[in-house]
Amino acid sequence: MLIALYAVFALAATARAVVQIAVQFDEAPLAYALSLFSGLVYIAATVGLVTHRPWSRPLAWGACAIELVGVITIGIASIVDPQAFPHDTVWSRFGSGYGYIPLLLPVLGLLWLRYSRPGAEHGRSDDRSPA
Incomplete structure (x- = not known):
């Protein structure tokens, strides 16, 4: 479910931003550039969560962290x-236009990464010393 949400946001945010930049960039350049940036972050998170390469988890960690900082920063701004945001971005007002899913998504992504790490199953930590 988490990966599906990321994939939907990756496609939707990127496609919407590309169209907005192509058609009406002069109306809200900051908002549209940030929308494209958020779409690229969602793509990176999706790739990081779906693939199983040595770089996948670091990519997912970085993308989810950037996403959380972005949605909080843009939400506050x-x-x-x-007036700086005459048109909404995905992260405007903490993602209120998207049911606050953009605020919840990086938190869920980071929690999933934390609890799905190797050695995290069944409450086991990486420390294998006897208690």
């Missing part, structure tokens, strides 16, 4: 200075 869009409330404090709404």
Whole structure:
């Protein structure tokens, strides 16, 4: 479910931003550039979560962390200075236009990465010394 949500947001945010940049970039350049950036972050998170390469987990960790910082930063900025965001981004007002899923998604992604790491199953830590 988590990966499906990331894939949907990757496709939707990127496609929407590309169209907005191509058609009406001059109306809200900051918002549309941030929308494209968020789409690229969602793509990176999706790839990191889906693939099983040595670089996959670090990519997913980085993308989810950037996403969380982005949604909090843009969320605050869009409330404090709404004139800077005449058109919404995915992360405006903490993703309110998307049911706050953009705020919840990186938290879930980071939690999944933490609890799905090697050695995390059944509460086992990486420390294998006897108690």
